[in-house]
Amino acid sequence: MPNDTRERMVAGAARMISRRGVDAMSLRELAEKEGVPLGSTYHFFPGGKGALVDEAVNYVGDRVTASIASTRGQGTEHIVRWVLHAWRRILIRSDFQAGCPVLAAAVAKDERHRSTARAVFDRWTVGLVEVLVDDGVPADRAPTVARTIIASLEGAVGLARAFGEIGPLDDVESELIRLVAAAADPVAAAGPPRLGR
Template structure:
């Protein structure tokens, strides 16, 4: 039960951060939303809100990383599609009110969270770059393309939230797919 409470709090914090940002997340609101006593927050996260935020951002990072790593054998386009589908689901399930908690941490007023966001983005870029390199993209270009994918998808998430539709995300993914295909040598 204790582990489940902690996990629910981390997942709930990730959703709240992705929706309203770090500054808007309150421990009291989180406890109420997740149906746990407020004291549980301090029991599970003695470092308070900052510790919970960092764990929630890492949770999102690990979740997305696992999904992308599982798709690496599908090639760059498959990895890109899985990355996009993950965010499309988040957008649609939240009625376009929620985005990426990692980006929220990167834009937080507390610089402590910038480091955690940087770490997560670097892992995503490393996994994507590995998939690109495995597909034959030049080793010097693969990390740049991976960074471009992460940056473009994060921007597309914001555009989709503003528009209330996944159209911006879909359009960016289509353009990125063409870019990745042009960078990948053809088999044959």
């Protein structure tokens, strides 16, 4: 079915971007890999590679956004653990070759793709802010904590790829959980008052 072909191409483009980045993605290779005529690429994406890249990045962005929304009520810790569990599987299955397509778009040469990535990061931030506020994090602090979570997760994936090991994800998981707990209850996180010097 045409829609299946189109969706397969978008998902395939996202996978290719995750491994090679935006600028090295090849429409010809994608068509061969997905078993579709090269002409189909231009049929479904008249804007060519640029249009397909943006759709692939938004495809990944929308899936994560929907996952954040679907876990509301379960808390930030649940989302952090869920995301890192998913990344552990992706990294191991890809032999530490796959990264985040959204981050790849954020460092692409074309400003168009960087703009698409910023919009996705903004959507993720908004979704996380809602969860954080539900968790008791003050509304004025929640955006900063949300951006710290996103930056930490993206950085952990990059370090895991660089070192070929899962350790950075484990480190970030425990620290982010502590961060959220402290942001929600700074008094408890500070511990009992110290007497004297």
